[in-house]
Amino acid sequence: MRAARTSSHGSGDDLGAVSGTLRVSRTEGKGPSTPSRIVCAVATDLGARRANALHRATPGLIHELIAKRGLISAFAQRDFRTRYRTSAVGWTWSLIQPLANLAVFAVVFSVVFTARAPELGNGEGSSYALYLFTGFVAWNTFAQLLNLSMASLRESGSLLRKVAFPAWAPVLGSALVQMVQVCLELSVMVVWYVVIGNVGWTWLYVPFLLLALALFSQAVGLLLSTANARYGDVQYIVGVVLSALYFLTPVLYPVSAIPASAPWLKAFVEYQPVSWYVRSLHAALYTLDGPGVLVTGFLLVFGVVAFLGALWVFDRTTEDVGEIL
Amino acid sequence: MSHPGEAAVELRGVGKRFRRHQDRRGTLKELIVRGRAKQTQDFWAVRNIDLRIPKGSVYGLVGHNGSGKSTLLKVMAGIYRPNEGSVAVDGRLAALIELGAGFHPELTGRENVRLNGSILGLSRREIDGAIGEIIDFSGLGDFIDEPVKNYSSGMYVRLGFSVAVHMKPDVLLVDEVIAVGDEDFQRKCFDHLYKLRKAGRTIVIVSHATTLIASLCDEVAWLDHGSARGIGRAQAVVDDYLTSVNSGEDAPLRKDGPEYAAHRTGSGEVRISSVEVLGADGAPVAACVSGEPLRIRLAYHANERVVDPVFALAIRHESGPVVTAVSTRITGDDVPEVDGAGRLDYLQSPCRLNPGTYQIDVSVLESSGTHALDAWTSAADLVVRQARGLHRGGLISLDDGFEAPVTHVEPAARD
Numbered sequence: 141m142r143a144a145r146t147s148s149h150g151s152g153d154d155l156g157a158v159s160g161t162l163r164v165s166r167t168e169g170k171g172p173s174t175p176s177r178i179v180c181a182v183a184t185d186l187g188a189r190r191a192n193a194l195h196r197a198t199p200g201l202i203h204e205l206i207a208k209r210g211l212i213s214a215f216a217q218r219d220f221r222t223r224y225r226t227s228a229v230g231w232t233w234s235l236i237q238p239l240a241n242l243a244v245f246a247v248v249f250s251v252v253f254t255a256r257a258p259e260l261g262n263g264e265g266s267s268y269a270l271y272l273f274t275g276f277v278a279w280n281t282f283a284q285l286l287n288l289s290m291a292s293l294r295e296s297g298s299l300l301r302k303v304a305f306p307a308w309a310p311v312l313g314s315a316l317v318q319m320v321q322v323c324l325e326l327s328v329m330v331v332w333y334v335v336i337g338n339v340g341w342t343w344l345y346v347p348f349l350l351l352a353l354a355l356f357s358q359a360v361g362l363l364l365s366t367a368n369a370r371y372g373d374v375q376y377i378v379g380v381v382l383s384a385l386y387f388l389t390p391v392l393y394p395v396s397a398i399p400a401s402a403p404w405l406k407a408f409v410e411y412q413p414v415s416w417y418v419r420s421l422h423a424a425l426y427t428l429d430g431p432g433v434l435v436t437g438f439l440l441v442f443g444v445v446a447f448l449g450a451l452w453v454f455d456r457t458t459e460d461v462g463e464i465l
Numbered sequence: 466m467s468h469p470g471e472a473a474v475e476l477r478g479v480g481k482r483f484r485r486h487q488d489r490r491g492t493l494k495e496l497i498v499r500g501r502a503k504q505t506q507d508f509w510a511v512r513n514i515d516l517r518i519p520k521g522s523v524y525g526l527v528g529h530n531g532s533g534k535s536t537l538l539k540v541m542a543g544i545y546r547p548n549e550g551s552v553a554v555d556g557r558l559a560a561l562i563e564l565g566a567g568f569h570p571e572l573t574g575r576e577n578v579r580l581n582g583s584i585l586g587l588s589r590r591e592i593d594g595a596i597g598e599i600i601d602f603s604g605l606g607d608f609i610d611e612p613v614k615n616y617s618s619g620m621y622v623r624l625g626f627s628v629a630v631h632m633k634p635d636v637l638l639v640d641e642v643i644a645v646g647d648e649d650f651q652r653k654c655f656d657h658l659y660k661l662r663k664a665g666r667t668i669v670i671v672s673h674a675t676t677l678i679a680s681l682c683d684e685v686a687w688l689d690h691g692s693a694r695g696i697g698r699a700q701a702v703v704d705d706y707l708t709s710v711n712s713g714e715d716a717p718l719r720k721d722g723p724e725y726a727a728h729r730t731g732s733g734e735v736r737i738s739s740v741e742v743l744g745a746d747g748a749p750v751a752a753c754v755s756g757e758p759l760r761i762r763l764a765y766h767a768n769e770r771v772v773d774p775v776f777a778l779a780i781r782h783e784s785g786p787v788v789t790a791v792s793t794r795i796t797g798d799d800v801p802e803v804d805g806a807g808r809l810d811y812l813q814s815p816c817r818l819n820p821g822t823y824q825i826d827v828s829v830l831e832s833s834g835t836h837a838l839d840a841w842t843s844a845a846d847l848v849v850r851q852a853r854g855l856h857r858g859g860l861i862s863l864d865d866g867f868e869a870p871v872t873h874v875e876p877a878a879r880d
Contacts, residue, residue, distance in 0.1 A: 214583030217576075218569055225571045302566040303584050304543035459546055463483070 201452055208309055215313025223317065234321045235328060238280060246272055249392055258394050261428025262338045270332060274425050275391030277325050278418045281318070281350070282357040283382050288314045289361030290368045290375050293458070297369075297465025307458040308451060311365060315358050322350065333425065340428035345436050349424060352436070353417040355443030359450035366457045369465055389414050390422070473520040473555055473636050473667035474541055480512040480549035481536050510536040511691045512549070518636075518684075520555070521665040523658075525678035525699060527706050528688035534671045537688065538562070538638050541669065556635025556667075559585060563640075564625030570614035574605055574624055577613055581628045595631045603627035604650070623650055630657050636667045679703040731839035735767045735774060735803055735829045740845040743810075752848035755862065759816035761847070763827055765839075767803040773832035774800055778811050780847065783822045788860050789813075794834060817861045820851040 224230040249255040250268040257271035292314040293307060300307055326346075333339060368374035388409050395415075398406040409415060416439060423430030431439075484507055511533035518524045526534045539545045540552060542560035567584045568577045578599055582592040600609050603624045613621060630637075639658075658681070662668060672678050678685060678699065685702040687695040689709075695702045743760040744750035753759045763776065777792035791811075793800055800809070825847055828840040857863075 210589050211583050211586075214580050218572065218580050221576065222569055222571045299567050299584070301539075301544065302562045303560070305584060305586070462544065 201448070201455060204306065205451070208306060211305060211309045212312045212316065215310040216316040217313075219314050219317040220320065231324070234324055238276065238325055239328070242269070242273055242276055245276075245392065255393055256397070258396070258422075258427055260336075260338045261340055261342075261426060262336075264337070267336065270329075270336070270338075271394070271422065271426055272392065273329050273332070274421055275389070275418050277322060277329060278353060278421045279386060279389060279391050279414070280325070281322050281353055282360075282414050282417070283386070284318050284321075285315055285354065285357040285361045286364055286378060286382065287375075288318055289358065289365040290378070293365040293369055293461070294465060297462060300462030300465065306455065307461050308362065308454055311362065311454075312358070315354070315361070319354055322354075326350070329425070338426070338428065342424045342428050342430065345424040345431060346421070348436050348440055349417060349420050349431070352439035352443035353421075355447040356413065356417070356439075359443070359446035362447075362450040362454040366454050366461070369458065369461050385412075385414065388412065389418055391418060394422075395419070471520045471555065472517045472553070473522075474516070474518040474524075474669065475553045476514050476516040476537075476541070476550065477553075478550035479514040479516075479537070479540055479547045479552060481510045481533075481540055481545055482507050482548045483510055509691050511540070511688070514550070514688075514693055516686055516693070516696070518667060518669060520667055521662075522683040523662055523668045523670065523681055525682035525685040525703075526669065526671045526688060527673075527675060527678055527685055527703060529710070531690075532688040533691040534688050535562075535640055536691075538640050538669065538671050542638050554636060557586075557632070558636040558638065559629060559632040559634035560638040561626070561629045561640060562638075564622040564629065565613075566625070568613050568621065568625065571612055573612055574603075574609040574616070575600070578609075578624065578628055581625065582632075585629065585632055587632060599627045599631045602631070602653070619650075626650075626654060630654075630661075634666065636669070637661060638669045638671075640671045641673065675703050675707060729839070729841050731828070731837040731841075733839065734769050734771055734831075735765055735838045737763055737765045737827050737829060737839050737841055737844065738806075739764045740825055740827055740841075742845065742847055752850045753816055754850050754852050755818060755820055756815045756852040758812065758814035759818070759847075759849075760813075761811040761825060761845075762808055763811070764806070764808045765803065765829065766806045770802060770804040771831065771838065772802045774803055774838065775830040775832065775834050776800060776809055777828045777830060779826040780818070781824045781826065782860050783824060786860065788818065788823065792830070792834070816849065817863070818847075818849045819857060819860055819862055820849050821860070823847040823849065 224233055227233060229236075246269040249272070255268060257266040257268040259266055260270075289311050292311045296307060296310045299310075364374060364378055368378075388405075389412070390409060395406065395410045398409060400406070410419075420431035420435060420439065514537060526537060528534050536545065538560070539562065540547050541554065542558065542562065543552075543554075544560070544562070565577070565581060567581055569580065572580065575596070578596055579592055582595075582599075583589075587595070603609070603620075603626075605620055605624060608616065608620060609624075613624070616624070637658075658668060670678065670682065680699075682699040684697065685695075685699045685706075686693050687702050687706045694709075695705050739762075741749045741762045741764075742751075742753055743762055744753070745758065761778065763778070775792050775794045777790065779790035780788045782788055793809075823846070824843045825845045826840075826842045827844045829838045830836060831838055
């Protein structure tokens with residue numbers, strides 16, 4: 141009934157014999173190359189036996205991610221419940237803010253700068269406001285997940301010095317709450333599209349595109365938050381870069397609006413990663429002509445790989461993060 | 466559940482190092498401008514710790530502030546990763562480092578129980594199963610559905626403790642947190658700890674309450690500057706620790722070695738071999754208490770037979786003044802003769818010296834009282850500690866006081 145804990149993830153055989161929860165932490169050598177890990181397994185009931193089988197089939201990190209889903213959701217619930225706890229209209233604020241923002245941009249850019257949006261997919265003219273809204277949702281998902289990740293890790297510092305739990309749990313919890321917000325924005329947008337009759341089968345891509353975007357954004361968020369824990373300047377640099385990148389993403393204008401005299405600018409706006417998602421969402425929701433299974437599949441795979449890679453890096457760089465926060 | 470032979474927690478050569486930066490959080494500028502070779506001062510909070518905590522035992526960690534007790538507990542809890550060595554924990558572990566860790570002020574008590582429980586590692590099902598019991602144990606009643614920001618600090622820790630003890634851990638780590646809440650709740654906490662102990666769970670306690678540690682624990686480890694100075698039976702280790710704490714108080718004052726040879730004169734027929742301050746039980750103490758009996762024992766060795774010697778003793782305050790100087794001749798406690806080893810006690814009952822540090826001079830004179838056989842200046846230090854309550858000022862407490870006051874005295878008419 142006893143297992144030594146010297147190796148990284150503990151083999152499935154080890155864990156199979158353990159009753160209750162076993163913490164496996166590894167001995168550290170000279171350098172930082174062998175960080176300790178905590179692997180938990182509960183082998184006393186059926187659910188746990190299933191989890192154990194799962195553990196044998198999956199790499200340690202994914203298993204741990206699944207094992208800690210309760211903790212992630214506990215943090216998500218905390219953030220969800222406290223986000224607008226003291227306000228009268230509560231979560232309505234989560235829509236008022238972006239919609240007000242949207243209204244200002246729509247008026248300024250379509251009236252003052254006479255910006256033009258492409259043709260709607262249903263062939264009934266164009267709507268700059270909806271084009272903007274669509275790009276807006278995608279951009280907000282990206283930018284907010286970055287900022288929330290950094291803030292969430294910072295705020296967890298004192299707790300990480302008192303209780304042992306993976307530092308990514310509160311970060312992912314806050315990301316889940318942001319996705320609730322994204323879905324609220326999305327549903328308002330969908331109603332709007334339905335009202336003007338711009339509906340197509342390409343909408344089926346939307347959930348996958350959003351998931352891919354969320355995974356990619358969270359990957360960037362995880363990397364930035366661990367960097368930010370060490371170097372406090374990161375969050376300010378991110379602020380500057382984000383405000384520049386916002387104008388270099390086809391949210392306020394379509395790529396076609398960039399004159400041919402600026403080929404480098406055009407190439408950057410067209411191919412920088414955030415544009416992939418913005419343009420795909422435009423294609424799926426607004427122009428109803430894409431982005432196609434291949435692109436969606438690629439974005440999804442890219443998102444998953446980026447997320448797991450970033451989580452791996454995060455996990456290995458935040459083991460002593462409580463000490464520096 | 467209990468397997469007496471097995472270890473619940475085993476530490477092998479554990480060391481934890483901390484970095485001492487001016488500002489521990491770096492900036493990008495430092496990374497870029499100075500590179501990674503930034504000068505950092507490291508210090509080891511604990512090092513080379515080998516501990517074996519048997520299953521079903523109650524284990525105590527004692528030591529002064531900064532000795533590494535809490536760091537070691539956090540290493541066991543997995544909050545800190547050891548830089549050296551390994552930690553093995555068998556079974557589920559719960560650590561009470563801070564009660565109500567992660568409580569959110571805006572959430573209700575009930576919501577916080579769920580949050581705190583999840584953070585401490587309970588599954589949702591376990592929380593569902595225990596939440597009623599947790600709320601009962603906390604004794605918060607209707608307040609459980611109020612936001613915890615409206616709680617008193619006592620209510621806060623009661624709720625935190627209730628969650629923590631309902632984790633049903635195999636190993637419970639407790640860091641100085643039991644001293645919370647009112648007496649009623651404290652009793653509840655201790656009852657619960659005893660219950661856990663009876664159920665064969667392992668408990669590791671860090672505390673400055675040495676009497677509690679001595680009575681509750683089976684074994685104790687005494688940490689001193691990050692290393693284990695004593696490991697063993699609770700009472701024995703606690704006694705060693707306390708002795709060290711007490712002697713530590715006057716250690717810097719003690720004079721040793723050749724330095725005091727200069728303080729020693731006399732022809733040497735009799736030598737005083739030691740001067741000790743004794744407690745009520747006759748064992749040497751580091752300090753005596755003002756108002757309680759003071760006993761100073763002189764041990765001597767007479768190299769030849771000396772008839773009618775005079776022993777003298779003086780107590781000087783560290784600032785210089787001699788507070789008292791007596792001899793066996795003055796007090797009439799004549800010593801007929803000395804030959805070989807012997808001893809003589811000086812008694813001041815009660816001790817009239819006020820709190821402070823004093824030095825003891827001793828001497829042995831031949832019967833005329835003019836020639837010193839042995840004269841030893843600053844033979845020992847005497848630390849007098851304050852008894853409870855107020856004490857008088859000055860060097861000594863005389864048997865003095867005031868008479869009943871006479872009030873409303875008519876002023877004498879002036880000429």
